[in-house]
Amino acid sequence: MILIQAPFLNLQAILDGVMIGAIFALVAYGMALAWGVMNIINIAQGEFVILGGYITFAVYKLGFSPFLGAPLSFAFLFVLGFLLYKLIVNRVVDKDMFISILATFGISIMIRQIMNLIFGSQVETALTGLGTVFMFDHNITIALVKVSSFVIAVLGAIGVIYFMKTSKMGRAIRATAQNPRAARILGVNTEKVYAFTYALNAAICGLAGSLVVMTYTIHPYMGLPYTVRSFMIVIIAGLGNIPAVLASGLGLGAFEELASYAFGTEYRIGLVFLLLVFILVYRSKKLAKRREYLK
Amino acid sequence: MTNIKELSALSLLMFFGIFIPFLAPAYLTQFSELWIFMVFALTWNIQGGKMGYNTFGNIIFFGLGMYICASVQIGYAFNLADWTAAGGYKTFVHNTSQYFMSLPIGLLLAGIIPMLVALVLGSFMLILRGHYFAIGTLGLGIAAGEFATTMDIWGGGMGMTVPVWPKVDGQDLELFFGAKRNFFFYLTFILFLVTFFTLRWLYNTRFGLILTAIRDNEDKAEAMGIPTMRYKVTGWLFSAFFMGIAGALFGNINGYIEPTEVAFNGATFGVYMVLMTILGGKGTLWGPIIGAILFQLFKEFFWTYFLGWQLVALGFLIVIIVVFFPEGLMGWLRGKKPEWFGEVVDKKARLAQVTINTND
Numbered sequence A: 001m002i003l004i005q006a007p008f009l010n011l012q013a014i015l016d017g018v019m020i021g022a023i024f025a026l027v028a029y030g031m032a033l034a035w036g037v038m039n040i041i042n043i044a045q046g047e048f049v050i051l052g053g054y055i056t057f058a059v060y061k062l063g064f065s066p067f068l069g070a071p072l073s074f075a076f077l078f079v080l081g082f083l084l085y086k087l088i089v090n091r092v093v094d095k096d097m098f099i100s101i102l103a104t105f106g107i108s109i110m111i112r113q114i115m116n117l118i119f120g121s122q123v124e125t126a127l128t129g130l131g132t133v134f135m136f137d138h139n140i141t142i143a144l145v146k147v148s149s150f151v152i153a154v155l156g157a158i159g160v161i162y163f164m165k166t167s168k169m170g171r172a173i174r175a176t177a178q179n180p181r182a183a184r185i186l187g188v189n190t191e192k193v194y195a196f197t198y199a200l201n202a203a204i205c206g207l208a209g210s211l212v213v214m215t216y217t218i219h220p221y222m223g224l225p226y227t228v229r230s231f232m233i234v235i236i237a238g239l240g241n242i243p244a245v246l247a248s249g250l251g252l253g254a255f256e257e258l259a260s261y262a263f264g265t266e267y268r269i270g271l272v273f274l275l276l277v278f279i280l281v282y283r284s285k286k287l288a289k290r291r292e293y294l295k
Numbered sequence B: 001m002t003n004i005k006e007l008s009a010l011s012l013l014m015f016f017g018i019f020i021p022f023l024a025p026a027y028l029t030q031f032s033e034l035w036i037f038m039v040f041a042l043t044w045n046i047q048g049g050k051m052g053y054n055t056f057g058n059i060i061f062f063g064l065g066m067y068i069c070a071s072v073q074i075g076y077a078f079n080l081a082d083w084t085a086a087g088g089y090k091t092f093v094h095n096t097s098q099y100f101m102s103l104p105i106g107l108l109l110a111g112i113i114p115m116l117v118a119l120v121l122g123s124f125m126l127i128l129r130g131h132y133f134a135i136g137t138l139g140l141g142i143a144a145g146e147f148a149t150t151m152d153i154w155g156g157g158m159g160m161t162v163p164v165w166p167k168v169d170g171q172d173l174e175l176f177f178g179a180k181r182n183f184f185f186y187l188t189f190i191l192f193l194v195t196f197f198t199l200r201w202l203y204n205t206r207f208g209l210i211l212t213a214i215r216d217n218e219d220k221a222e223a224m225g226i227p228t229m230r231y232k233v234t235g236w237l238f239s240a241f242f243m244g245i246a247g248a249l250f251g252n253i254n255g256y257i258e259p260t261e262v263a264f265n266g267a268t269f270g271v272y273m274v275l276m277t278i279l280g281g282k283g284t285l286w287g288p289i290i291g292a293i294l295f296q297l298f299k300e301f302f303w304t305y306f307l308g309w310q311l312v313a314l315g316f317l318i319v320i321i322v323v324f325f326p327e328g329l330m331g332w333l334r335g336k337k338p339e340w341f342g343e344v345v346d347k348k349a350r351l352a353q354v355t356i357n358t359n360d
Helices: A007-038 A045-061 A066-087 A097-119 A144-166 A168-178 A180-185 A190-215 A220-237 A242-263 A265-294 B003-023 B025-051 B059-077 B080-086 B096-125 B130-149 B180-203 B206-216 B218-223 B228-254 B259-263 B269-280 B287-305 B310-324 B328-336 B347-359
Strands: A132-135 A140-143
Touching (some): A007 A045, A007 A140, A007 A144, A007 A190, A007 A242, A045 A190, A066 A190, A097 A220, A097 B130, A097 B269, A097 B310, A144 A190, A144 A242, A168 A190, A180 A190, A220 A242, A220 A265, A220 B130, A242 A265, A265 B096, B003 B025, B003 B180, B025 B180, B025 B206, B025 B228, B025 B269, B025 B287, B059 B080, B059 B096, B059 B130, B059 B228, B059 B269, B096 B130, B096 B228, B130 B259, B180 B206, B180 B228, B206 B228, B218 B228, B228 B259, B269 B287, B269 B328, B287 B310, B287 B328
């Protein structure tokens, strides 16, 4: 169809997709962190992203550069995540996983509505004032803001990974992920580790959100697709496999852009959710096959 | 639960079901909604409570039933595309016989087509287990809403209206001592009764036992020679049938159908059913009913006095229920007052149990 008729669109879509895919990968990394360490699936992930976006948007509205909003979103969401952990999440960590899904779903509904009440239900975006680069005789356009958000996402991810590998807290987090009981015996304060992990997850989402508001648009109700995307990336990549998280994040971004060129943007979110179902079913079919060999 | 208790509870419900139109005519819509919510919770309980499959996807059947019933009702008398293009009832009015001929067909199809959809979806979705099933069905529910938004014949994102109640000589047709609201109140009540007695019978059969076996340990049940997949899908068929009809009735009561806010609203109705069941106590027959009553009271209170903040309150309620009453009110009561449930309590043994648990 249109992709075959206009081959340059493919390249354009893949470039755009890769650049938004980095943001997806960042959010997914946060989810993998919370999932791997605390064994909870955080449905409020997408709401953290949108909230981070709104904080950057508020900074932008006050007349500052949105780039200034990125660290602010990071810090604010860190505090919020810490408070949420202390108030709610610590009570569901060691319970059944469905309980944690429901609890974070409740958190996500609350945050979504509060954002709706405070910021209103318009679609918002923050302008950075960066230009656009044209390539190949104006067939390919690259917005510099997308490039810079890609760079910030990658730098942010590298920073978090470096922190996890070298700092004392990072080591404690990794130990808790491997075996919380053994970590506790060896003197790790797992309660503190959990609180820090949840806060760090929220902060990563906040950073991603400030990149989303600069490159794309935000709206109070746009959170859930981010949750689903990050869930999808995590189950494709597996917990704790960072290169795979990055690769599947970029792949998902490219898939989405191509699909929305091919079928139309109105199908974009629907296709993301269908892809989720497809991946889940494919995965368990494969697992079931492995089970048959064991018989 | 003893028979006397069950009988008295049932007769109380029957009393309300029959006499509410005379006692509290102003609250008829709320009570119709209550019966529908009971159907929500009862059918969700087949998966979430009895079978251990926490689904967020039952909302698909609800929305589908709503759209199918409305389409059949309209399509029986007029051209559906013309109807949606004209914005509904302004130009097309059903006469009495058209209305009452199309409604039963619509209701029946609204039950059967979601059943077929459940058969197809269930054959691959029910392979998933645990939280993968929960999130997979959540995705499915939202995808259904997104795709319904792109269906132009149903008015797309604008939504569509359902046929208006027929008029006789300029007056609303009188039926069951009142007009449309009374009629649909009794229909929802009948739907609730049918659902309740079907499930009551179902849970006492071998089928009910197998559902419980699947919840407790699916692999063992399979090893015992039970084709679990077939039973899981059949359980979903029951849910789909009743949810579809509930959706058809809700569409008619609401008068207006919209894809993401009314029909496939996973963030409200899809969560309500989970919440009501957990609030009452999942896995029991009466838990969902109690949960639905409590939830409807809560909902009406907040929707009336805290309008604007009602969804924040809903999120807060979810957190409170999940954190403090994960076993539901019935389970909580059972833990506090086991003797009310006919359990013999040995204080010493119970204390010993508690100490073991805290040492762990």
